[in-house]
Amino acid sequence: MNDRVIRPSMKQVKAWYAFAVLLIVVAVVVQAKYLTPRDQPPWLPAVSVLILFIPIRRHIRRQTIKVTITGDKLRYESGLLSKTTRNIQLSKVQDVRVDQSLGQRMMGVGDLSIETSGESSRLEVDNIDAPQAVADEIIAASQEHGSTQSGGGRP
Numbered sequence: 613m614n615d616r617v618i619r620p621s622m623k624q625v626k627a628w629y630a631f632a633v634l635l636i637v638v639a640v641v642v643q644a645k646y647l648t649p650r651d652q653p654p655w656l657p658a659v660s661v662l663i664l665f666i667p668i669r670r671h672i673r674r675q676t677i678k679v680t681i682t683g684d685k686l687r688y689e690s691g692l693l694s695k696t697t698r699n700i701q702l703s704k705v706q707d708v709r710v711d712q713s714l715g716q717r718m719m720g721v722g723d724l725s726i727e728t729s730g731e732s733s734r735l736e737v738d739n740i741d742a743p744q745a746v747a748d749e750i751i752a753a754s755q756e757h758g759s760t761q762s763g764g765g766r767p
Contacts, residue, residue, distance in 0.1 A: 632663045
């Protein structure tokens with residue numbers, strides 16, 4: 613089985629970038645047409661550039677989370693400068709839940725919650741593409757590797 617890497621979606625990040633650029637363009641037009649004293653600094657476009665911090669923050673946060681399905685393990689990595697890694701045996705996966713708000717459903721993304729047996733039993737990954745397909749893939753892989761989710765298989 614090839615390694616399957618799952619990351620949060622770029623759809624919302626791209627939407628925020630588009631919104632920020634649109635806002636900056638509107639601010640430049642308003643500054644040029646309606647706030648025309650040429651000796652004043654262009655304060656409105658300068659202030660509107662601050663909105664770029666929202667998509668940049670979301671983009672960085674997206675890069676800090678990665679789930680990899682490899683062999684009989686699920687590896688969850690988080691962090692930017694310092695990393696935290698959790699390795700979970702697929703046989704320990706008990707439940708995979710998908711939550712989608714209305715906005716997420718319209719964008720085709722959702723939140724994935726993976727319940728495992730053990731001490732820290734829940735992993736959550738927000739805003740992933742095709743969340744139901746990913747959940748089905750994780751469940752199938754866990755059943756293939758002897759999860760208790762398959763009903764045991766013994767008489």
